Amino acid sequence: MTPSANPSEEIALARAMAAMAPAGIRTGCRIIRRRDEVHLLPPEARSIPARQPAMRRASGAARWIAHRLLADAGFDGFALLRSPSGAPAWPGGMTGSLAHDDDMAVAAVAPVGRIVSLGIDVEPALPLPDDIFAIVSTAADRMGSADRRLAGRILFCAKEAVYKAAYPLDREVLGYEDIAVDLDAGRATTRMGRKVSLAYCVAPRVVVLAFVAG
Ligand SMILES: CC(C)(COP(=O)(O)OP(=O)(O)OC[C@H]1O[C@@H](n2cnc3c(N)ncnc32)[C@H](O)[C@@H]1OP(=O)(O)O)[C@@H](O)C(=O)NCCC(=O)NCCS
Numbered sequence: 001m002t003p004s005a006n007p008s009e010e011i012a013l014a015r016a017m018a019a020m021a022p023a024g025i026r027t028g029c030r031i032i033r034r035r036d037e038v039h040l041l042p043p044e045a046r047s048i049p050a051r052q053p054a055m056r057r058a059s060g061a062a063r064w065i066a067h068r069l070l071a072d073a074g075f076d077g078f079a080l081l082r083s084p085s086g087a088p089a090w091p092g093g094m095t096g097s098l099a100h101d102d103d104m105a106v107a108a109v110a111p112v113g114r115i116v117s118l119g120i121d122v123e124p125a126l127p128l129p130d131d132i133f134a135i136v137s138t139a140a141d142r143m144g145s146a147d148r149r150l151a152g153r154i155l156f157c158a159k160e161a162v163y164k165a166a167y168p169l170d171r172e173v174l175g176y177e178d179i180a181v182d183l184d185a186g187r188a189t190t191r192m193g194r195k196v197s198l199a200y201c202v203a204p205r206v207v208v209l210a211f212v213a214g
Helices: 007-020 043-048 055-071 132-134 150-168
Strands: 026-031 096-101 104-111 116-125 179-182 187-190 196-200 205-213
Touching: 007 104, 007 196, 007 205, 026 055, 026 132, 026 187, 043 055, 055 096, 055 104, 096 150, 104 187, 104 205, 116 150, 132 150, 150 179, 150 196, 150 205
Parallel strands: 096 116
Antiparallel strands: 026 104, 096 104, 116 205, 179 187, 187 196, 196 205
């Protein structure tokens, strides 16, 4: 079960994400609150297929963050539509990524330049169940000095973040076996040969940022 988030965790996570994000990448987080679906702008709500109320709340919370990050970058009021692939459609000259677990939403944005694509994922800071680890990990993965208790969770989070960064560039659906992660090197490589850089934090939640350099 995911431990529910509290307001102090939101502040701590915002600080941890800002500390690990490379220069040029802006990040944010928000505890998913009751009625957060109201933060979906009407075109956004129409672009997101009917789903369970909890999923719409999570998408609303993630867009609440993205709207603020985009406004800071000069895109006030931009409607972040969900494209048919699921990837968000960022304004020209910007890239970014969204994620949510049961309780927390996160987002990251960057101007396109040194970075051409971003991926993010968030997970509770809990060990990954063994049966899921067996599906996610391959012999090519290197966990290096990562916290043993959380290594599987970080690996899972990293592969999801890498997928979100790589998909908009390569348009290839990847499985866990298609992504090799080297955590100490801060790098991952996909089946397509795409090189993706990684940064992560583990407290109070596991968040991985994946980014492709231009
Ligand atoms: C992208 C994907 C991994 C997201 O995982 P998830 O656990 O469902 O959800 P998360 O909270 O982590 O992320 C959701 C966000 O991902 C983003 N997203 C969805 N599809 C995406 C894609 N193809 N490319 C980039 N971002 C995408 C969306 O912004 C979405 O938020 P929204 O629904 O509020 O718009 C999943 O939807 C998917 O497409 N999986 C197929 C491939 C796969 O699972 N491979 C194994 C992992 S490598």
